[in-house]
Amino acid sequence: MNDSPATKARGKSPWFFAGLMFAAYGVVAALATTGAIEGPAIYILIIAPFGLVFPMLNAANRRIDSGGAACFGKGQAQRRYKKRVAISTSLYLIAIGLMTFVNKESDPSIAIRTLLAVLPGLAIIGMFWAMGRLIVEEQDEFMRMLVIRQSLIATGFTLNAASVWGFLESADLILHADAYWWAIVWFFGIGVGAVVNRVQYGTWGAV
Amino acid sequence: MKNRLKVLRAERSWSQQDLADRLEVSRQSVNAIETGKYDPSLPLAFRIAETFDMSIEEIFLRK
Numbered sequence: 001m002n003d004s005p006a007t008k009a010r011g012k013s014p015w016f017f018a019g020l021m022f023a024a025y026g027v028v029a030a031l032a033t034t035g036a037i038e039g040p041a042i043y044i045l046i047i048a049p050f051g052l053v054f055p056m057l058n059a060a061n062r063r064i065d066s067g068g069a070a071c072f073g074k075g076q077a078q079r080r081y082k083k084r085v086a087i088s089t090s091l092y093l094i095a096i097g098l099m100t101f102v103n104k105e106s107d108p109s110i111a112i113r114t115l116l117a118v119l120p121g122l123a124i125i126g127m128f129w130a131m132g133r134l135i136v137e138e139q140d141e142f143m144r145m146l147v148i149r150q151s152l153i154a155t156g157f158t159l160n161a162a163s164v165w166g167f168l169e170s171a172d173l174i175l176h177a178d179a180y181w182w183a184i185v186w187f188f189g190i191g192v193g194a195v196v197n198r199v200q201y202g203t204w205g206a207v
Numbered sequence: 208m209k210n211r212l213k214v215l216r217a218e219r220s221w222s223q224q225d226l227a228d229r230l231e232v233s234r235q236s237v238n239a240i241e242t243g244k245y246d247p248s249l250p251l252a253f254r255i256a257e258t259f260d261m262s263i264e265e266i267f268l269r270k
Binding site: 075141145200201202203 | 231232233234235236238239240242244247248251
């Protein structure tokens with residue numbers, strides 16, 4: 001199959017790099033499960049495939065520049081947002097890997113354990129900050145409205161889920177959930193908000 | 208709110224992207240305004256009116 005000149009200019013699809021990243025994680029999981037790799041090698045190999053996020057973002061930006069991918073947000077603010085989220089996510093994975101590795105391989109002091117436990121939280125704060133900056137920096141009022149809607153949907157979704165879960169937990173009807181899970185639920189809510197935007201306005205907002 | 212954006216754009220043979228570039232907004236914004244899914248702010252409505260060299264009332268109509 002021959003690619004058209006336009007397709008060549010747009011380069012590989014961002015989904016190609018996403019697929020490659022998930023395939024790499026599949027291989028790492030298989031190697032770890034079978035015992036082919038163990039110890040620090042697992043942590044390094046868990047972090048390494050995430051580097052594919054950067055060519056994936058570049059591929060997405062190329063698509064945007066070439067006029068395709070109508071579902072993706074456009075503009076400098078969206079680009080900065082994607083870059084900030086990619087950096088925060090990378091730092092989060094590194095912090096989680098470091099915390100798990102140090103706690104497993106040694107018996108660190110309370111100060112070191114505290115520092116290592118705070119690092120992933122700071123990386124997640126970086127993602128919230130990126131969303132806040134996107135709302136401030138987005139010059140396109142329609143796109144800004146979509147991002148605000150997404151954030152409100154995510155916040156409502158998370159607070160509702162946390163309220164119900166909390167009371168069920170108090171009544172010993174459900175397992176304990178560590179508080180950081182609500183940040184993860186919020187990010188899931190952002191995805192739900194993007195789908196709601198797509199249905200109502202025909203475009204996703206921030207994805 | 209109804210509007211005549213699609214007709215005005217067609218009269219000038221502009222694509223949604225052409226109009227978006229003139230207004231310095233995304234093509235998605237033009238599409239949302241054109242289909243009545245999103246009502247623009249007053250500053251953007253003025254920019255649209257200036258782009259077509261018309262008044263706001265000539266472009267946006269009450270339902």
